[in-house]
Amino acid sequence: MTVVEHSAHEDDGPVLEARDLRVWYATDRGPVRAVDGVSFQIRRGEILGLVGESGCGKSTLGRGLIGLLPDGSARDGELEFQGLDLLHLSAREQRDLRGTDLAMIFQEPLTRLNPLMRISEHFEETLRTHEKGISKDEVRRRSLEVLRVMGIPPTRYRAYPHEFSGGMRQRLMIALALVLRPAFVVADEPTTALDVLVEAQIIRILHDLRREYDTSLLLITHNLGIIAEACDRVAVMYAGEIVEIGDATAVFSHPKHPYTRELLRSTISLSTTGLNYIDGAPPDLVEPPSGCHFHPRCPDAMRICAERDPVDRDHGDGHRAACWAADLSDGLSLSEDERAPLEREEIAVADEA
Amino acid sequence: MSSGSGSGSLLKYIGIRVLLVIPMMWVLLTLVFILLRVAPGDPVTAAVGDKLSPAAIAQRQHQLGLDKPLIQQYVEYIGHVCRFDFGTTITDKEPVLTVIRDQGGATLTLTLGAFLFAVAVGVPLGRLAGRRRDTALDAGIRVFGVVTYAAPIFWVGIMLVALVIKFLPSWPTFGIASPVVAFEVPTKTHIMLVDAVLYGHGDAITDVLKHHVLPCFTLGLLLMGVIIRLVRVNVIQAMKGDYVEAARARGIKEGRVIRKHAFRNALVPVITVIGLQVALTLSGAVLTERTFNWPGLGTALITYLNGRDYIAVQGLVTFFAIVVVIVSVLVDIINALVDPRVRY
Structure with missing residues (x-):
């Protein structure tokens, strides 16, 4: 583990880098392409937001990164974490990384702690698994320290999970994820089950993590407000692919991809006068649409969109998007035929079928 | 709440659970009493009826208290059980407690x-x-x-x-x-x-x-x-x-x-x-x-049962009922020791 830590301190290179990462599930109907060729980096201490509709593969991507996938699923492509090739480690080596270097915070804090174990036992188990021969005093000292950062008083150290509220339990889960100071944490909708005030508190804690722990964070959410508030960069996911990624303010102020634009338009705020939504439903991931996966629902769809996969292009300052329409407005030349708007009727018929 | 996981709440739980034995036992004993009374036939006649004269049967019934009003029999039954007196069998005149012991x-x-x-x-x-x-x-x-x-x-x-x-x-x-x-x-x-x-x-x-x-x-x-x-x-x-x-x-x-x-x-x-x-x-x-x-x-x-020994059956069934109640209390206590959420 020490070798790994050294290489991380060397430069500002990515802590984690995925290149053409795919995660597929086996089903009776064929493989579900839950994550279908995704590339991105996360730098040290950076918070990358991951947004998208339910079922777009966000959670699968998050779990795929830390190797927490169910039986019958497979990962392919490249996934590099601090110089380690994660996809070619043994199950045992991956397990040893989980907890110490890779961690996860889940959506449902109420059910993620074992009801029969004291909080202290959760910490003892986690620390002892990864640091053999650690003393009881040391376990206690380190657990209490991280609990203090999370605002849990030391008097509650020996309590059972059911004696805590939802917000406190999520802070316990965060403390448990951080006690070994992992370099990379996936937070999968950590506030979805919590009320608004507690949500703000948890987001603040996650936002401040890098100050205390220098942790890189992948924050999965469908709440765009959280992204705007807490994230440095944002990746927008649709049907198993990242369609747009870049600096959070740049993506939100000048979205390149029509899906991002529509997603932003459907946000509800106090100034909302009418509700916007995107027509249609997310596609079937067993047989995703040809070309751009979003073309059947896209208001800007052209003929080319249904035929050829859009190219993931950098539109300046690392703001990448995979969209023919964005390429066109950036000056890419397309033929008259390719540019022609896509016939809507065909789609309606295809939807019926 | 801060002391919620201490041993105090566990003791309190066990205390409450043991106290709950009283109503539980009462319901069970009442059930045993009623079930045996609704069975048709009179126990003495059923047990030894063909060997004794009607007068002797009446005397036996009086001895066993079966000629008393039901409510009085019920109160006496509960009273006896409370003093661990399960009665004496009709057929072989042994205290039910001795049968249980042997x-x-x-x-x-x-x-x-x-x-x-x-x-x-x-x-x-x-x-x-x-x-x-x-x-x-x-x-x-x-x-x-x-x-x-x-x-x-x-x-x-x-x-x-x-x-x-x-x-x-x-x-x-x-x-x-x-x-x-x-x-x-x-x-x-x-x-x-x-x-x-x-x-x-x-x-x-x-x-x-x-x-x-x-x-x-x-x-x-x-x-x-x-x-x-x-x-x-x-x-x-x-x-x-x-x-x-x-x-x-x-x-x-x-x-x-x-x-x-x-x-x-x-x-x-x-x-x-x-x-x-x-x-x-x-x-x-x-x-x-x-x-x-x-x-x-x-x-x-x-x-x-074959001898229609009604007192013996009542005594043994009562004893079985008590065993079931005691075991259920023990199970609840074990559960509380294992699962902290049970203790209230």
Whole structure:
């Protein structure tokens, strides 16, 4: 583990880098392409937001990164974490990384702690698994320290999970994820089950993590407000692919991809006068649409969109998007035929079928 | 809340639970009383009617207090039970308490042995089936569980006896001890196995243990079916638990995840149901004792039932009811020790 830590301190290179990462599930109907060729980096201490509709593969991507996938699923492509090739480690080596270097915070804090174990036992188990021969005093000292950062008083150290509220339990889960100071944490909708005030508190804690722990964070959410508030960069996911990624303010102020634009338009705020939504439903991931996966629902769809996969292009300052329409407005030349708007009727018929 | 997990709340829970025994017991005793009264016929006539004159029968009834108003009989019955007086049998004029003392030991070792056997084999089998879900092994264990639960005890017992007689003729198939051993071993505790141990002869102990094998096995099979199915379902359920996945996410070793997070939590509901099975075990014990000619309370109950000995039956059923109540309290206390959420 020490070798790994050294290489991380060397430069500002990515802590984690995925290149053409795919995660597929086996089903009776064929493989579900839950994550279908995704590339991105996360730098040290950076918070990358991951947004998208339910079922777009966000959670699968998050779990795929830390190797927490169910039986019958497979990962392919490249996934590099601090110089380690994660996809070619043994199950045992991956397990040893989980907890110490890779961690996860889940959506449902109420059910993620074992009801029969004291909080202290959760910490003892986690620390002892990864640091053999650690003393009881040391376990206690380190657990209490991280609990203090999370605002849990030391008097509650020996309590059972059911004696805590939802917000406190999520802070316990965060403390448990951080006690070994992992370099990379996936937070999968950590506030979805919590009320608004507690949500703000948890987001603040996650936002401040890098100050205390220098942790890189992948924050999965469908709440765009959280992204705007807490994230440095944002990746927008649709049907198993990242369609747009870049600096959070740049993506939100000048979205390149029509899906991002529509997603932003459907946000509800106090100034909302009418509700916007995107027509249609997310596609079937067993047989995703040809070309751009979003073309059947896209208001800007052209003929080319249904035929050829859009190219993931950098539109300046690392703001990448995979969209023919964005390429066109950036000056890419397309033929008259390719540019022609896509016939809507065909789609309606295809939807019926 | 800050002291919620301390021992204070546990003691309070146990206190409340023990106090709840009183209403529980009262309801049970009332049920026993009513059930025996609604049975048709008059007990004295039924027991000895053809041998005595009407005047003698009336006198017997007066002696037993059966001519008193029902409500008075009820109050007296409850009063007697509260003083641990279960009455004296009609047929052989023995205090029911003496019957329980003399024959309870055999039933105790039979049910305990069956229970240990069922748990020792059923829990690991259920756990194995749960972990290897939907494999041939799982299917085999499940079929075994269903068959053992569904097969009638007396049939299983008779089949076992037939098999043993054919293939292992020297193995004892009835009674709690060979006549010589039963005669030699002095009665001290009225529990044959304990008496044999106190007597100190290895041969006597082996003999009594050998006699226990078939009856305990037969009664244990009945319980084992329930335990296998329960453990299996709960292990499958617990393996899907959110905290199991969370433990894996912290890099906890798979063996420990299964032991500490899945299996331990799966056992909580199992403890409750196993406790409820005590009633099933007692009724199974009656049949098992009959099948193996076991000198226990089940055999006594059947004898008194056949003799229409109404006081004896009432006394024994009352005793069974008390045992069930006590065990249910013990199960609740064990549950509270295991699961902190139970303590209120």
